[in-house]
Amino acid sequence: MRGLIARPKSNNIIYKTDEEIEYLREACLLVCKVLTYVGANIRPGMTGTQLDLEAEQIIRDHGAEPAFKGYRGFPSTLCISVNEVIVHGIPAEQEFKDGDIVSVDCGTLMKSGFHGDAAYTFPIGEVDEKVMQLCSVTKASLYRGIEQAVSGHRLGDISYAIQHYTERENGYSVVRELVGHGVGKSLHEDPEVANYGRRGNGLKLQDGLVIAIEPMINLGRKDVQQAKDGWTIFAQDLLPSAHYEHTIAVRKGKADILSNHLPVEKAIANNPNVMEVISADEQVEVS
Numbered sequence: 001m002r003g004l005i006a007r008p009k010s011n012n013i014i015y016k017t018d019e020e021i022e023y024l025r026e027a028c029l030l031v032c033k034v035l036t037y038v039g040a041n042i043r044p045g046m047t048g049t050q051l052d053l054e055a056e057q058i059i060r061d062h063g064a065e066p067a068f069k070g071y072r073g074f075p076s077t078l079c080i081s082v083n084e085v086i087v088h089g090i091p092a093e094q095e096f097k098d099g100d101i102v103s104v105d106c107g108t109l110m111k112s113g114f115h116g117d118a119a120y121t122f123p124i125g126e127v128d129e130k131v132m133q134l135c136s137v138t139k140a141s142l143y144r145g146i147e148q149a150v151s152g153h154r155l156g157d158i159s160y161a162i163q164h165y166t167e168r169e170n171g172y173s174v175v176r177e178l179v180g181h182g183v184g185k186s187l188h189e190d191p192e193v194a195n196y197g198r199r200g201n202g203l204k205l206q207d208g209l210v211i212a213i214e215p216m217i218n219l220g221r222k223d224v225q226q227a228k229d230g231w232t233i234f235a236q237d238l239l240p241s242a243h244y245e246h247t248i249a250v251r252k253g254k255a256d257i258l259s260n261h262l263p264v265e266k267a268i269a270n271n272p273n274v275m276e277v278i279s280a281d282e283q284v285e286v287s
C-alpha cells in the first residue's frame with residue numbers, strides 16, 4: 001500500500017480500457033498463483049525466506065517480474081508480516097510457529113507493463129479464537145468495501161463501509177497511515193483508498209477505475225510504529241493485525257474483482273497446517 005513512504009496529494013487518475021483491465025487481471029491472477037502456492041505450503045517451521053525464493057521463481061517462470069523487489073529499495077518479492085507486523089515485513093530466516101498469523105502481500109509486473117497486487121493473511125496451526133475473529137472480520141471488511149465500488153458511489157463510501165464495520169461494529173482499529181491505491185502501469189497510482197472516511201465524500205466512481213482495496217486492521221489500538229529496517233510497520237501495542245487485499249475494476253457500473261482468493265482458499269482447505277478464515281459475514285450461528 002501507499003503511505004508512510006510518500007503521499008503526493010495529486011489526483012491524476014488513469015482510467016483503463018477493457019483491454020487494459022484484462023492485462024491487469026492477468027497480473028492479479030499471477031499474484032494469486034503465488035498466494036495459492038503459499039496457502040498450499042506454509043506451515044510451522046517454514047521461513048519467510050523460503051517462501052520468498054519460491055514466489056520469485058513462480059513469477060519469473062511466467063515471464064513476469066516481482067513488482068516489490070527493488071521498489072523504493074524493498075529487498076524482496078513478498079511482504080511477509082507476522083502477528084503484530086501490519087505490512088511491509090521483510091521475509092526472514094525466522095521460522096513461522098504454531099499460532100502465528102502471517103500476512104503475505106505480493107505484486108507482479110507483466111510484460112504488458114501492467115501490475116497486479118493482492119494479499120492474504122494465513123493463520124498457522126492452532127490460532128487463538130480472538131485472532132481468528134480478527135482475520136474473519138478483516139476479510140469480510142474487504143468485501144464490505146468492494147460492495148460499495150459501483151459507479152455513482154464515491155471513494156468515501158468504500159472507506160466508510162470498511163471503517164464502520166471494523167471499528168463500530170467489531171471494536172477493532174483501522175490503520176490510518178497506510179491506504180489502498182490505484183493500480184496500473186505503476187504499482188501505486190492515484191487515487192488513495194483510505195480504510196476510514198465519510199460516506200458521500202471524495203472521488204465519484206466510474207467505469208475504468210482500477211484500485212487496490214486493502215484493509216489493515218488492528219486487534220488493539222490504531223497506532224503504528226516503523227522498525228529500524230525502514231520498512232516493517234507494526235502495531236505499537238504489539239497486538240496482532242490482519243491484511244486482505246484485492247485489486248478491483250469498476251466495469252459496467254459494478255465491481256469486477258481482478259484478483260481471486262478462491263484458489264488460495266482451496267489450497268488452504270487442503271493444508272492441515274493452515275486454518276480456514278471464514279468471512280465473518282458468512283459465519284452462521286449454530287444453535
Ligand code: MF3
Binds near residue numbers: 001002071072079117
Ligand atoms: N504492500 C504494498 C501494497 O499492497 C506494496 C508494498 S511495496 C514494497 O500496495 F516495496 F513494500 F514492497
Ligand code: CO
Binds near residue numbers: 002117180181214245
Ligand atoms: Co496494494
Ligand code: CO
Binds near residue numbers: 001105117118214245
Ligand atoms: Co499489496
